[in-house]
Amino acid sequence: MTEIKAVVFDLDNTLYDAEQYFFGAFEDISTYMYDEYGxxxxxVFEVLLTxxxxxxxxxxxxxxxxxxYFNIYSVEEIKNIVQIFNNHECKIKPRSDVIPTINLLRKDNIKLGIITDGTVHRQERKIKVLGLAEYFDIIIYTKHIGHPKPGELSFQKAIDNLGVKPCQMIYVGDNPYxxxxxxKKxxxxxxRLLKGEFSDIDTDEWIDYNIKNMYDVLYLLHT
Known part of the structure; x- marks a missing residue:
């Protein structure tokens, strides 16, 4: 492999287990539904989870x-529920191997980035709670540029901002869709990190390596 000079990560289900966020947000929504409709x-929680x-x-x-399901659908109520979901005051933590891996990458002078889809203020809050911002050279919110993944624009922006050739960059994510x-384009x-809700999907399309944990990223640097 060519000498690696940068590693860019997805956020949800990659740097932390997104189940933490969903469970907490579902609890907020369940409480709201009880307060508003009894x-x-x-x-409510079980329906959302299912x-x-x-x-x-x-x-x-x-x-x-x-x-x-509860016969209370309306456009206005959808807006209320989405707002509750986006404003959830999450208590999430990075995967246990994330910070040690990032520290070792930084020690090797590897440039680091995040590319994340989703509502910007929600994703910003997650990164703040996770305590990740200080470790990364760039954080790209695809909503800011109007081109979510799998579009190429956010990846090209990472290449341009980090000043590294794409063949010298590893992108780590979890969702093969x-x-x-x-x-890759x-x-x-x-x-591909084989963790989270998409870990059982059997595909290697656009994927060079499958990894079981973050420490495997360090191995790829020397492959």
């Missing part, structure tokens, strides 16, 4: 389906 908060686990976080109608196509080396 619905059983445990049932839909999410069955259809994954990529499913756009999670909250629509939940409200329809959106994480790797754009990175710009010339990056791609590594």
């Amino acid at each position: 619905t059983d908060s445990n049932e 839909i999410w686990k069955e259809k994954t976080s990529m499913y756009p109608d999670l909250f629509n389906d939940m409200l329809k 959106i994480d790797f196509e754009g990175a 710009t010339g990056m080396i791609t590594a």
